[in-house]
Amino acid sequence: MASKPSPHVQNDTAKREGFLVEGAVQGVGFRPFVYRLSQELNLTGFVQNTPKGVTIEIEGVPSALESFKEALMKCGPPQARIMRIRSAPIAAMGCHEFVICSSGDEEEHSAIIVPDLGVCDDCRSEMFDRSDRRYRYPFTNCTNCGPRYSIIKELPYDRVNTTMADFVMCDTCRAEYEDPNDRRYHAQPVACPNCGPQLELRNVKGDGFAKGDHALREAAQAVREGKILAVKGLGGFHLVCAAHKKHAVAELRRRKQRPAKPFALMYPSMRDVERDCTVTRAEKDLLVSSAMPIVLLRKNKASAVVSEVAPDNPYLGVMLPYTPLHDLLLAELDFPIVATSGNRANEPICIDEDEVTGTLEGIADLFLVHNRRILNRCDDSIARVGAGGETTLLRRARGHAPMPIILEAQLPAPTLATGGHLKNTVALGLGDRVFLSPHIGDLGTLGGWNAHQHAIDFFCRLYKVNPEAIVHDLHPDYHSTRLAQMSGSRTHSVQHHHAHALSCMAENQLQPPCLAVTWDGAGYGGDGTLWGGEFLKIEAAGFSRAAHFLQFPLPGGDAAALDPKRAALGMLYALEGEDAFKRDIGLGREDTDLIGSALKKAINCPLTSSVGRLFDAVSFLTGSCLHNTFEGQAAMTLEFIADPRVTDAYSFDIAEGVIDWRPMLRAILDECERGVSPSVISARFHRTLAQIILEAAQRSCEDIVLLTGGCFQNALLLELALNALKQAGFKPHTHRLVPANDGGLALGQIMAMTQETS
Structure with a gap:
């Protein structure tokens, strides 16, 4: 790499201009693009990676400089994401050449790391070309694809x-790496079979018995035979089995102790996806985008995928092969595979090939590993396309994180947010940017705590900052709260639903005032109760509780999230008192007596306004879902069975800011006794919730309405609410860039600091 060009005799007609290009501009071929552009326009100067982005100084005649500036914005590399270009005229130096300089290493770091990217068409073609030196090499990449975030230690990239x-x-x-005209110029993971990472197939003891292409072919044969394979990918391991073999999928469920939660699938090609699923144009574009997320698609009846992949679910979570290794494996198999996260229940995804045999002991039969180290775990992103064609992220990870959210306001100091307890992410706020970590997961295990701490340490080390403030959830018992309070830094707590609202505002670049409809399972309200059915008026100085659902006792507290009968009996008790225990709702006498005693004595029965638990109760009372084997199962079941032909709703009351659900529950109980179909009840229930949102919005007198919180992952509820609000003249907003669930909390926590200083 060259040093900066020396000044020469100044040309009187030449002008010189300096640029700082900020955004995802490192590791995507931006410097060679600038180099080639300078050659075409006969310009001199230099380009350099710095911890802030890409610095350019360019010199030449004014018309060429204008052409350069125009092309800089419009014609960059396909994976570059320019956020801002700062420029200023500087004195001409009379240089003779344009050079690419070595990276700078200033103290202040704010450059953006490009997320890990799916394999590009050029690399895929080379990998399947017998005449190419990278034929069947599973670590082929270039500046347009391959690992980034998962392999980086520090900046610059x-x-x-x-x-x-x-x-x-x-x-x-x-030679490829050093040639500015080669697409592998400064592609940091560039390698080939002679010098790069290699595959190995290991048994359950960790002993390797096959290497290279032989290992891949042996692994494919094991999957054909119905075995379960652990495969090391970009950001962690997948557990893989044949999606058309019932016994293999059932065995994976048994071993992973995952009775019903859907498994993700990986298909060999788009043609295979379209055979099994209904795919819209927007969904197809999302599947083949550089992020290559898991996309929820409606399953066709003729699909060969066994029902055990996604029990009682009309959707399949589908992705295409996004690494050369996955491409080669799927080409060998030529059928779809289950490709679920390589972890135990509630643990983070495994990333270390030397630990995986112990971590996944008793789950995988064989382990297909490689020796390219993963530093930063990164699970697969999950996305869905809504009725209007908008993409919603349900999990933000590979392909998206850690791209920042740009704020309109500047943060007063470097700020760390520790997120929530479930679906955890962390965030680091620097200036006008908030860098969000990929999905970490639940913090109820030691592995989750360690992954949480690693993500925090990595961000602080990467950007060379010691956060002056740490923001956390209001709940005193969250691990993320305790970690913040033990840090020794200045800490701030943010109410859970306020953080949801601020997260939605941040990504939509909205200013207060507005009404935030924040519905989820539960969040600590600060008044000793569990909130979850909130209408918050967001103002510049904070928020007020404009309305909320009538509270009811929740026997068992957090335990009710996996036990819908608790929410059902708690709501019935609020409706009928002890007469509720006489109802036959499918509970045995032992359960009724045990839960009933807790309710009567108010033992571990916190009051809640949770709409998430309301979904659970209705699902249980209609017989749709009697047991939650994963969070949200009862609500998902209710969503999927709703009859689209039903257009009416139940009655409800709103008085003094309290939404009274009791008229609706009485009607549901009556219809259950009369044998009305659960699909009809579900449809009316969803429409009632949308009408509640509309009436509460009309009472609030705010034009801008936010729909946020985990309940708005429900596509039916979201569509009904958006349509009702739009038709009434409101301006509704929801999430696109971060999840509506707790995966977006850290962003909202950071935003609370801008409110404090505004």
């Missing part, structure tokens, strides 16, 4: 700062 420093490039790879 240079090979020495990644785990690819473990591999010395051969002469041929080095």
Whole structure:
């Protein structure tokens, strides 16, 4: 790499201009793009990666400079995401050449790491070309694809700062890497079969017995035979089995102790996806985008995928092969596979090939590993396309994180947010940017705590900051709260639903006042009760509780999230008192007596306004879902059975800011006794909730309405609410860039700090 060009005799007609290009501009071929553009326009100067972005100084005649500036914004590399370009005229130097300089290493770091990207068409073609030197090489990549976030140690994004420093490039790879006209110019993970990472197939004891392409073919044969394979991918391991073999899928469920939660699928090609699923144009574009997320698609009746993949679910979570390794494996198999996260229940995804045999002991039969180290775990993103064609992220991870959210206001100081307890992410706020970690998961295990701490340490080390403030949830018993309070830094608590609202405002760049409809399972309200059915008026100085659902006792507290009968009996008790225990709702006498005693004595029965638990109760009372084997199962079941032909709703009352659900519950109980179909009840229930949102919005007198919280992952509820609000002239907003669930809390927690200082 060259040093900056020396000044020469100044040309009187030449002008010089300096640029700082901010955004995802490192590791995507931006410097060679600038180099080639300078050659075309006969310009001189230099381009350099710095911890803030890409710095350019360019010199030449004014007309060429204008053409350069226009092309800089419009014609960049396909994976570049320019957020801002700062420019200023500087004195001409009279340079003779344009050079690409070595990366700068200033103290202040704010450059954006490009997320891990799916394999590009050029690399895929080379990998399947018998005449190419990378034929069947499972770690083929270029500047347009491959690992980024998962392998980086520190900024700037240079090979020495990644785990690819473990591999010395051969002469041929080095020539590609150093040629500005090659698409592998400074592709930091560049490698080939002679100098790069290698595959190995291991048994349950961790002993390797096959290497390279032989390992891949043996692994494919094991999957054909119905075995369960652990595969090391970009950001962690997948557990893989044949999706058309009932016994293999059932065995994976048994071993992973995952009775009903849907498994993700990976298909060999789009043609295979379209055979099994209904795919819209927007869904197809999402599947083949550089992020290549899991996309929820409606399953066709003729699908060969066994029902055990997604029990009682009309959707399949589908992705295409996003690494060369996955491509080669799926080409060998030529049928879809289950590709679920390689972890135990509630643990983070496994990333270490030397630990995986112990971590996944008793689950996987074989382990297909490689020796490219993963530093930063990154699970698969999950997305859905709504009725209007908008993409919603249900889990933000590979392909999206850690891209920042840009704020309109500047943060007063570096700020860390520790997120919530479930679906955890962390965030670091610097200036006008909030960097969100990929999905970490639940913090109820030691593995979850360690992953949470690693994500925090990585962000602070990467951007060389010691946060001056740490923001956390109001709940005193969350691990994320305790971690913040033990840090020794200045801490701030943010109410759970306020953080949801601020998260939605941040990504939509909205200003108060507005009404936030924040519905979820539960969040600590600060008044000793569990909130979850809230209408918050968001103002510049904070929020007020404009309305909420009538509270009811929740026997068992958090335990009710996996036991819908608790919410059902708690609501019935609020409706009928002890007469509720005489109702036959499918509970045995032992359960009724045990829960009933807790309710009568108010033992561990916190009051809640939770709409999430309301979904659970209705699902249980209609017989739709009697047991939650994963959070949200009862609500999902109710959503999926709703009859689209039903257009009427139940009655409800709103008085003095309290939404009284009791008229609705009485009607549901009556219809259950009369044998009305659960699908009809579900449809009316969803429409009632949308009408509640509309009436509460009309009473609030706010034009801007936010729909946020985990309940709005329900596509039917979201569509009904958006349509009702739009037809009435409101301006509704929901989430696109971060999840509506607790995965977006950290962003909202950071935003609370801008409110404090505004």
